[in-house]
Amino acid sequence: MSQATGAAPLVADAHNDLLMACLHRRERGVLDxxxxxxxxxxxxxxVIFQVLPIFTEEQFVGEGALRRSLEMIDVARDIASMHSAExxxxxxxxxxxxxxxxxxxxxxxxxxxxxxxxxxxSMFETMWxxxxxxxxxxxxxxxxxxxxxxxxxxxxxxxxxxxxxxxEMERLGMILDVSHLSAAGLASVDRVxxxxxxxxxxxxxxxxxxxxxxxxxxISMTAQSGGxxxxxxxxxxxxxxxxxIERYVDHVEHAMELAGSEKVxxxxxxxxxxxxxxxxxLGKVLVRPEDLAPTVGLSRPSHYPNxxxxxxxxxxxxxxxxxxxxxxxxxxxxALPDGG
Numbered sequence: 001m002s003q004a005t006g007a008a009p010l011v012a013d014a015h016n017d018l019l020m021a022c023l024h025r026r027e028r029g030v031l032d033x034x035x036x037x038x039x040x041x042x043x044x045x046x047v048i049f050q051v052l053p054i055f056t057e058e059q060f061v062g063e064g065a066l067r068r069s070l071e072m073i074d075v076a077r078d079i080a081s082m083h084s085a086e087x088x089x090x091x092x093x094x095x096x097x098x099x100x101x102x103x104x105x106x107x108x109x110x111x112x113x114x115x116x117x118x119x120x121x122s123m124f125e126t127m128w129x130x131x132x133x134x135x136x137x138x139x140x141x142x143x144x145x146x147x148x149x150x151x152x153x154x155x156x157x158x159x160x161x162x163x164x165x166x167x168e169m170e171r172l173g174m175i176l177d178v179s180h181l182s183a184a185g186l187a188s189v190d191r192v193x194x195x196x197x198x199x200x201x202x203x204x205x206x207x208x209x210x211x212x213x214x215x216x217x218x219i220s221m222t223a224q225s226g227g228x229x230x231x232x233x234x235x236x237x238x239x240x241x242x243x244x245i246e247r248y249v250d251h252v253e254h255a256m257e258l259a260g261s262e263k264v265x266x267x268x269x270x271x272x273x274x275x276x277x278x279x280x281x282l283g284k285v286l287v288r289p290e291d292l293a294p295t296v297g298l299s300r301p302s303h304y305p306n307x308x309x310x311x312x313x314x315x316x317x318x319x320x321x322x323x324x325x326x327x328x329x330x331x332x333x334x335a336l337p338d339g340g
Contacts, residue, residue, distance in 0.1 A: 009308040009317075009324035012049035014230035014267035015179075015201035016301070017112075019052050019072045021277035026075065028279075034079045037277055038301070039086060045304035048100050049090075049329060051200060052076055053112035054132070055139065065115035066123075073130050076109050091131050092339030096332060108332070110177065110200075111135035114143050119161060121168040128172045133336060134198075135169060136177040137162055138185065140212075146185040149211045157188030170195045173337050178222065179212075179230075179267070186218055196226030196335065201267030203237040203251045210237050216258055223259030228331050230267020231255060233307075235293035243295040245310045252323055253314065261319055265328040266307075273300040 018038050025033035042050065060068040080089045088099035090108045099106040109130075114137045117123045124135065137143060137158075140150035145162030147154055158166070166189065169176055176197040178186050189197060199222050205213035212232070214222070219229055231251050235243035238251060255264045272294040297306040311320035 008046060008305055009311065009321045011045060011047045011266060011301075011304045011308065012325040012328040013047060013301070014051045014198070014228075014265055014328060015053060015232070015269045016050055017053055017055055017269070017271075017274050019075050019109075020055050020057070021274055022079070023072055023075050024278050032082060033277070034075075035083060039083060041300055041302040042105055043086075045301035046308070047105055047301055047304065048325060049096070049106045049108070049332075051108050051110050051134065053110045053200075054116070055112045056115040061115050061141070066118070069111065069116035069127075070130075073109065073132070076107065076131070080107065089131060090332070090336070091133060093333050093336040094339045096329060096336075100329075108133055112177075113137075113139035113141075113148075113180070114145050114165065115139075117145075117165065119144050121161065121165040124165065124168050124174060125172060128174055132174070134175040134177055134200075136180055136200075137165060138182075139180050146188070147182040148180045148185075149182050152182045152184070152211060154182075155184050156182065157184040158192065162188070163192055166192055173335075175227075175335050179232075183215075183218070186221070190221050190225065193225060196331075197222065198227035198230070198331070199267075200230045201232040201269040202229060203232045204254045207247075207251055207254055208237055208239055210240075213237055219255055219258045223263040228263045228265045228327055229255050229259055230265045230328070233266075233268045233295050233298050234271050235295045238295050243293055245295065245297050245306055248295060248298060248307065249310050249314050252311070256319075256323075261322055262327050262330070264323055265331075266324065268298075268301075270300050 022033040054069045054072040056065045087105045087107050090106045096106055109132050111132050137145040138148035140148040142151045145165050146158050147156040177200045178197050179199045179202045203213045205215050239247045272292050308324050
């Protein structure tokens with residue numbers, strides 16, 4: 001996949017919770033929420049590769065988590081079936097270029113938080129067979145494997161089950177995502193992993209002191225593993241006063257200084273866009289709309305041209321293309337199975 005000289009950079013995004021939004025809309029009788037609510041914006045934004053996380057809402061934590069995750073996998077497969085001329089699911093490295101070269105958007109399904117796995121690492125193989133190719137051990141809360149950033153005061157690292165789970169993921173070839181993991185958990189991960197891991201949607205704590213952001217040492221550690229850092233666009237992670245696209249690019253530049261130009265990507269996490277579609281009661285579990293401070297001009301996929309223009313102006317065309325898509329695509333080409 002090559003890009004025409006002078007064209008606006010195309011976009012690969014490491015985090016968009018649209019599966020949950022589509023499921024909520026489908027539960028309210030909307031037949032094609034992806035086609036109605038998301039596909040036009042992805043096309044307008046120049047998106048060619050999109051990671052689709054499966055997130056367990058608070059009220060489904062426990063025995064309902066596995067059922068909820070299967071429902072979201074079903075949504076992903078329905079999207080791929082209903083819009084086969086526009087999108088394609090990615091399960092091995094060869095799928096990336098075959099989908100993108102056909103003019104479609106490549107979709108990779110991931111697991112955000114291991115609640116659906118419970119206490120059975122063998123369930124990762126079930127998820128693998130269903131097309132899940134990346135997973136994190138936690139969201140902000142505690143799981144049986146590790147503590148999320150919301151439990152950082154405990155100082156807990158990986159549990160023995162978490163260590164066993166990483167070993168099982170690495171056996172399968174499933175990529176580990178460390179966004180949302182507590183500092184002690186990330187330090188534990190770095191000691192036990194044998195394969196690269198990634199932080200799909202985390203920004204720089206030095207520039208914005210939020211617990212969801214990564215310290216300089218954590219950014220360097222993630223890059224040294226061979227993985228990438230996807231910069232999150234959520235306003236409170238970008239700046240506590242004035243989250244702007246220029247400030248977002250500051251985070252990109254800072255991460256590049258620590259990780260190198262080939263290890264920084266986009267992990268937008270459009271929360272502001274998400275709460276437009278998620279049931280209002282459930283939305284308050286995720287984030288209170290009144291607390292939102294959107295990054296101006298970067299709150300949904302159709303806004304990506306604003307970002308890519310700013311990246312070109314600050315970094316130049318080649319580095320902007322790396323951050324916008326090439327770095328992430330190159331990583332997944334290396335990390336996913338070859339399909340042979």
